[in-house]
Amino acid sequence: MRLKETFLVKHAVGGRTFIDSSKQDVVYHVEKVEAGWMFSLNVPFDAVVEDILNWKDELNVFLFHESEGEPTKKTWFYVKDNPVKYDHENHCLTIVAEAHIEYVPERFRAS
Template identity: 50%
Template sequence: MKETFLVKHAVGGRSFIDTGKHPLPYTWQQDGDQWIFTVQIEKNETAELLKWKDELNVFIFQEFENEPTRKLWFYVLQGPVRYEEESKQLVIVAQSKIEYIPDLFSTQL
């Protein structure tokens, strides 16, 4: 499985992080009713993102060899978004998740 991690301002807005274009080490895990994303990134690369920290969407695209792509959409409602200087990590906490497979949506009426 290939996985791409994106952080965007709003749904159709500016992309701040896109590991499909610029690979970065990241992890994500569920913790109760929220999801925690940790990204290894230099502080100077987070300045614009942190300005919009209350309006972020996080996406995980999971591409499988013999299955349709699965998209997971996370929204940062009031979760903390912070940069930890000591570990050089951006931490994003999201509270909302929608999972979908775009191939299952039809445009036929």
């Protein structure tokens, strides 16, 4: 069974997509930390990273997991007031999210 993972960094829920690993090459790492989950991205400092830092209080991070024959499983991470930082020396953007929700859109129904 093949697994595909897509990583997104978005402004708010339905807002602008800053990073989409399905459309651009981005090296990222996800790690469980005391405060929640830490996302580390190896990216050069550019206008997109600058926008991410400017909107750091309104970010959401998503991971989409796709497996053959299965519906896509989405995990929505809430950044809230957690740190979003850029290390210029190591070209590393870090985003810490404190909470998350996992769901399968085909099985989700609003009440």
